[in-house]
Amino acid sequence: MIEVTNLTKKFKDNDLLAVDGISFSVKAGEVFAFLGPNGAGKSTTIKMLTTLLEPTGGQMRIGGKDPVEEQDEVRKLFGIVFQDPSLDDELTAWENMEFHGVLYRVPKKLRRERIEELLKFVELWERKDDLVKNFSGGMKRRLEIARGLLHHPRVFFLDEPTLGLDPQTRNHIWSYIKELNKKEGITVFFSTHYMEEADRVADRLAVIDHGKIVAEGTPQELKDRAGVASLEDAFIALTGKEIREESAGSLDRLRNGAKMWRRR
Amino acid sequence: MVGSLGQPLLFLLALGYGFGPVFKKAGGGNYIEFLAPGIVAMAILFTSVFSGIEIIWDRQFGFLKETLVAPVSRLQIMIGRTLGGATVALLQGIIVLVLAIIAGFRPTHLGLAALSLVFMFCTALLFTALGTAIASVLEDMQGFQLIINFLVMPLFFLSGALFPLEGLPKAIGMVARANPLTYGVDGLRGTLAGFSHFSLGLDFIILLAVVSLFMIIGSYLFSKIQA
Numbered sequence: 001m002i003e004v005t006n007l008t009k010k011f012k013d014n015d016l017l018a019v020d021g022i023s024f025s026v027k028a029g030e031v032f033a034f035l036g037p038n039g040a041g042k043s044t045t046i047k048m049l050t051t052l053l054e055p056t057g058g059q060m061r062i063g064g065k066d067p068v069e070e071q072d073e074v075r076k077l078f079g080i081v082f083q084d085p086s087l088d089d090e091l092t093a094w095e096n097m098e099f100h101g102v103l104y105r106v107p108k109k110l111r112r113e114r115i116e117e118l119l120k121f122v123e124l125w126e127r128k129d130d131l132v133k134n135f136s137g138g139m140k141r142r143l144e145i146a147r148g149l150l151h152h153p154r155v156f157f158l159d160e161p162t163l164g165l166d167p168q169t170r171n172h173i174w175s176y177i178k179e180l181n182k183k184e185g186i187t188v189f190f191s192t193h194y195m196e197e198a199d200r201v202a203d204r205l206a207v208i209d210h211g212k213i214v215a216e217g218t219p220q221e222l223k224d225r226a227g228v229a230s231l232e233d234a235f236i237a238l239t240g241k242e243i244r245e246e247s248a249g250s251l252d253r254l255r256n257g258a259k260m261w262r263r264r
Numbered sequence: 265m266v267g268s269l270g271q272p273l274l275f276l277l278a279l280g281y282g283f284g285p286v287f288k289k290a291g292g293g294n295y296i297e298f299l300a301p302g303i304v305a306m307a308i309l310f311t312s313v314f315s316g317i318e319i320i321w322d323r324q325f326g327f328l329k330e331t332l333v334a335p336v337s338r339l340q341i342m343i344g345r346t347l348g349g350a351t352v353a354l355l356q357g358i359i360v361l362v363l364a365i366i367a368g369f370r371p372t373h374l375g376l377a378a379l380s381l382v383f384m385f386c387t388a389l390l391f392t393a394l395g396t397a398i399a400s401v402l403e404d405m406q407g408f409q410l411i412i413n414f415l416v417m418p419l420f421f422l423s424g425a426l427f428p429l430e431g432l433p434k435a436i437g438m439v440a441r442a443n444p445l446t447y448g449v450d451g452l453r454g455t456l457a458g459f460s461h462f463s464l465g466l467d468f469i470i471l472l473a474v475v476s477l478f479m480i481i482g483s484y485l486f487s488k489i490q491a
Binding site for chain 2: 013047050051052053054072073075076078080082084085086087088100103104105147
């Protein structure tokens with residue numbers, strides 16, 4: 001379903017090789033986890049796969065389509081939950097869903113049916129007429145998941161979907177995603193910091209560090225290879241103990257600024 | 265909303281009543297009559313540049329990202345956003361105009377005053393497109409203060425919003441003529457206060473030309489946005 005060969009991204013402004021010739025593939029119907037320390041290149045890879053960022057080199061295929069050359073075809077194939085929230089806070093949950101449906105040209109009748117079904121699925125149907133700005137972080141995440149599924153994508157990308165959520169909400173979110181994967185056979189590609197999530201949810205995973213893939217396989221294979229009992233230990237064994245000092249990039253500055261400045 | 269109305273209102277009242285007597289003494293007539301269209305243009309300028317620049321937040325923390333991965337062309341997104349931003353700016357301009365009328369401004373001719381909406385919308389479109397173009401190339405809000413100080417403020421102060429274009433020092437006159445806001449202000453003054461420096465037709469044609477130019481540049485830069 002996803003084929004990546006030699007994918008490279010070099011940022012012009014700081015000459016940083018964020019992604020350094022990575023290759024991996026994800027089969028249809030698989031739940032694939034993308035692990036790595038901060039600044040390893042996870043988000044950059046997801047952005048390239050989802051047509052938001054142009055790669056410097058290498059090849060990508062999603063469902064046989066090229067995200068660089070066939071943007072619109074690829075965009076129809078995937079759904080995404082971003083690392084930072086991307087809902088319109090001034091609209092209700094239902095309006096956010098409706099807007100997405102219109103944007104993806106889901107016919108009206110079908111759209112209405114699916115919105116109801118999905119909002120019930122993420123247990124937000126009772127709150128459908130509430131403004132999103134009054135939602136908690138977990139509710140927003142659930143709504144984003146429901147929204148990302150509205151156009152029935154074949155691949156679902158989630159960039160650290162459970163960051164900053166409590167264990168209950170995380171558990172909830174993964175059970176939705178698991179159920180979806182089983183029922184509809186959607187390919188799931190997610191990145192996370194939480195090893196136990198990857199261990200529980202993923203069929204296969206890849207560990208990326210300094211822009212390179214350092215290990216790929218089932219969670220059990222990785223544990224066996226490192227000779228340790230938990231995936232967390234395997235992860236440490238693979239990527240080292242050193243704490244990554246990420247310099248505050250423009251994104252972090254923006255994140256701070258957004259908190260202070262944002263009018264809404 | 266209230267916050268963004270405060271500034272134009274302050275300008276209108278402080279400058280309008282503050283400079284009114286001097287302006288009258290110099291033979292300029294009623295300063296509020298002269299100033300009000302300029303302040304309407306100012307409100308539009310600020311609102312529309314900001315709504316364009318909001319793209320900087322929006323593409324990282326907002327709804328824009330959702331639209332950027334949707335199977336919709338960037339041109340459509342850009343046009344939709346610009347029209348939306350321009351509509352908000354237009355409404356802002358209308359509210360300021362109403363406030364100016366409460367403060368003592370009287371449009372000379374009702375039919376012409378209706379035509380002022382066209383000039384308001386053109387001005388709003390122009391600067392929303394400009395804001396979009398700028399936001400498309402900026403990484404973060406670091407450059408924001410720079411834009412306010414070196415673009416928005418000069419655009420406003422050197423536009424003839426506050427003073428007549430007649431008899432200006434040559435350099436200032438040239439700058440004012442090169443400033444697209446000048447034609448927006450002039451068009452508004454022509455339609456609202458009944459006197460203008462250029463002809464209304466010229467104002468309109470220049471605005472339209474600059475709107476088209478900025479829309480093209482804005483769409484191009486917007487289509488190159490990478491999140």
